[in-house]
Amino acid sequence: MMRRIPPKQRREELIAAAIRVIAREGVAAATTRAIVAEAGMPLGAFSYIFGTRDELMHAVIETITEHERFAAEAGSIDASSIETAILSGLNAYIDLLVADPQRELASLELGLFAARHSADGQMRTQWETYVVNGVQLLQYAAQLTGTSWTISVAELARSLVALLDGITLAWLADRDTDAARRTASFAAAALTAYNRPAAQRTEHDAH
Known part of the structure; x- marks a missing residue:
């Protein structure tokens, strides 16, 4: 079951997860799937918060x-x-x-x-x-x-x-x-x- 998390908190968690993945493995490895896995979220949570991976990188x-x-x-x-x-x-x-x-x-x-x-x-x-x-x-x-x-x-x-x-x-x-x-x-x-x-x-x- 997906955790009930306010969008603002979910956004912050995805950004934090992206930072960890990028620092550990580089930008190329920071795929959408890798980031949501790091954040412990389903893939659908990403598209709900960010339209594209580029939007997340800018964030x-x-x-x-x-x-x-x-x-x-x-x-x-x-x-x-x-x-x-x-x-x-x-x-x-x-x-x-x-x-x-x-x-x-x-x-x-x-x-x-x-x-x-x-x-x-x-x-x-x-x-x-x-x-x-x-x-x-x-x-x-x-x-x-x-x-x-x-x-x-x-x-x-x-x-x-x-x-x-x-x-x-x-x-x-x-x-x-x-x-x-x-x-x-x-x-x-x-x-x-x-x-x-x-x-x-x-x-x-x-x-």
């Missing part, structure tokens, strides 16, 4: 990026300076990585799979979502500390995402959390070089 990406953004924003932010604010966010991300490596493995698998097989630029879309989140986090940090950025926040966000990718890959390889936090400190210091008190904004910055 997985959205879930991963939303959890990352929430972790960085909801963590204990030290707003005593822009550097400590950024570092707080980066350490919150590292905490999430350590607590749930499967989530980041799934994200990497999806990105690589899309690079090889997606004709519609799915990897680019995934990357752009990360950059948008990076922009929001940098703007949030500046707001908390009463500072402003001296160059394009989008450019800084791109560098931030690249640094986070590096931290993620290195940690997945060696599981050295202390080293990951040292890299995060380096990243925070590097980004801080492009920040100044908001009172120093010039007429040129305002336009």
